[in-house]
Amino acid sequence: MSKAFKDKTYQRCACKGPLVDKAGKPILNEDGTPKIGYLEKRCPKLKRRDHGSWYYSIEIPAGPGGKRRRPKKGGFKTQEQAAAEAAKVYNDAQAGVDVLSDETVGEYLRRWLNNQHDLKATTKNGYEDYLRLYFTPHLGHIKLRELRPRHIEEMFAAIQAENKVKEKNQEAAQLAREAEEKTRAAWRDAIAPRDPQLRKTWNDAKAELKAALARPRRETGPATQHRIKMALSSALEDARKRRMITDNWAAMVQTPRMRKAKALEWTPARVEAWRKTGKKPSPVMVWTPEQTGTFLDSVVYDRLYPLWVIIAFLGLRRGEACALPWAEVDLDAGVIHITEEIVTVAYEPHEDTPKSDNIRDIALDEDTIALLRWWRDQQQAEKNEWLEATGEWTDTGRVFTLEDGAEYHPQYFSDRFERLYKKVDLPPIRLHDLRHGSATLALRAGVAMVAVQRRLGHSSIRVTSDIYTTVLAEVEREAAEATVAVVPRSRKRVIPEPKADDEPSQDQEERDGKDAGEDQNVPDQDAA
Incomplete structure (x- = not known):
């Protein structure tokens, strides 16, 4: 051609x-x-x-x-x-491609993003970050019709190089933190009158720590790189369909393998190792039923006790609990309807539909129904006291509100949760992991995986099984033990005990029986 x-x-x-x-x-x-x-x-x-x-x-x-x-x-x-x-x-x-177009990748991506009207607020905010931090600096100057896979690969190579710099910045910050703690201890423990040089050394260490913490330290991990690629791929796929380019070049690029975090339980051995090293075995850790019980018992008199209960047992997301209105709580029918959540975009709260648009119903047990009835009465009493004292009360209609009726910021729940579990010296988990813990409790109780998926609002049962693979293995072992226990046995030992030397084996008994039978069939010669 x-x-x-x-x-x-x-x-x-x-x-x-x-x-x-x-x-x-x-x-x-x-x-x-x-x-x-x-x-x-x-x-x-x-x-x-x-x-x-x-x-x-x-x-x-x-x-x-x-x-x-x-x-x-x-x-x-x-x-x-x-x-x-x-x-x-x-x-x-x-083929319809505008081969004379001078539109750059940066110009196209900005135009494309401005026309994405159905994106969730958090998703659009993430795309804005990708455009500002990655696409514009590395690809923005290239003409869209001249973009090729090598340009995208060079962008990810630059991200990897930046990660190495950030890793060194992390190490430098840790050394600076240790130096600041050492010089602070030297100043604190010095006998009066303290040497002024100790104070100067401490101040210098604080200044070095501040400078070290100001350098970028958060790496762009495999999961984020995968999301960056998928965002670019989505935009380029639209360009391909509009005949602006011939191929979706991003789809041809490979990013580092993304390993999904598995939920691990805080077993005694893991807790002991964590206390020695300070390292969590997995980003997703869940408490054992006993640890969850310890936490709930310790927060019975906390004002937000009902919140901790419904997250621990029903598995609501933080934003779903924050947005839950009384209008979607049917205590007579024993069900709550999850129809919205509050998400934060640059720390600003915004109302949105649940993740994956998974509007769902969650059945309530009798204890939770009684607890929510009590909480509704408590909230009404607080409202009356507030009106009597100030004459004002904010009617948001939310289940969980401040004393004046105003909405909580979702981050407050996470911060308070961390303070509460640290008081009883429990191993660390995120508030979102308390939701994960509700799934492990349900699985241990024998609840079907599909029911757990629906309760949590996962987009598919595969998402549920991928997260709880490790926990499921433990549940399956318990199921195996329970299955064996169903059959009554006269022997308690699984492995047969060794036979005594003078005790015939089963094979010998069978042979003896066969020989005896053969002797009985031989005709008596005298009788013949």
């Missing part, structure tokens, strides 16, 4: 010399001197293979109003390269 476009190519160079017209006559300046300019195809050196470069110029279907369109480009080392590119551009144009 490219051979057919060789006649659309020509050679040019950057040499300058006296110019001539089409008839070959010299072109003169006003003062009669020869006009100097680029010789281009008239350069005598073009016959040399290493001189100049090759260009192509083709004509493609006319634009609006019948305007002629002639793409041209140069800089190719050989005529074959120029002809091949001409063929590609011609085919792209025939």
Whole structure:
């Protein structure tokens, strides 16, 4: 195909010399001197293979109003390269791609994002961050029609290089923190009158720590890189469908393997190791039933005790509990309807639909129904006291509110949860892990996986099983033990005890029985 476009190519160079017209006559300046300019195809050196470069110029279907369109480009080392590119551009144009568009990747992505009206607030905010931090700096200057996989791969290579710098910044910050603690202890433990140099050393260490903490330290991990790629792929797929590009180049790029975190329980051995090292075995840790009971017993008199109960047993997300209105709580029917949640975008709270748009109903047990009835009465009593004292009360209709009826910020729940469990010296988990713990409790109680999936509002049962693989293994072992226990056995030992030397084996008994049978069948010779 490219051979057919060789006649659309020509050679040019950057040499300058006296110019001539089409008839070959010299072109003169006003003062009669020869006009100097680029010789281009008239350069005598073009016959040399290493001189100049090759260009192509083709004509493609006319634009609006019948305007002629002639793409041209140069800089190719050989005529074959120029002809091949001409063929590609011609085919792209025939397929509907605007090969003359000068829109850059940055311009297109901004335009694309502005037209995404159905994105959740958190998702759109994440896309804005990707555009600002990654797409614009690394890809924004490239023309959309010239984007290729290598450009995207170079962006991820730069992210990996930045991660190495951030890792070193983390190490430097840790060393600076240790130095600050050491100099602070030296100042604190010094006998009065303290040496002023100790104070100066401490101040210098604090300044170094502040500078170290100001450097970027948060790495862009595999999960975030995967989301960056998927956001870019979504935008480029739309461009492909609109015939702006020929392929979704992002779909061809590989990112580091993303390993989904597995939920692990805080077993005694893991707790002991954590107390020695301070390291969590997994990003997703859940308490054992005993640890969950310890926490709930310790917060019985906390004002938000009902909140901790419904997250621990019903598995609500933080934002779902924050947004839960009394209008969606049917205590007579024993059910709550999860129809909205409050999410934070740059710390600002926004109302939204539940994650994965999973509006669902959750059945309530009798204890939780009684607890929510009590809490509703408590809230009404607080309302009356507040009206009596101030004459004002904010009627948000939420189940969990401040004493004046105003909404909580979702982050307050997480911060308070951390303070409460630390008081009773429990191993660390996130508030979201308390939701994970509700799933492990249900699985241990024999609740079907599909029921757990529906209660948690996961988009698919695979998501549920992927998170709780480790916990499920423990549940399955318990199920195996329970299955064996169903069958009554006279022997308690699973492995047979060794037989005494004089006790015949089963094989010997079978052989003895067979021999005895054969003897009985032999005719008596005397009788014969």
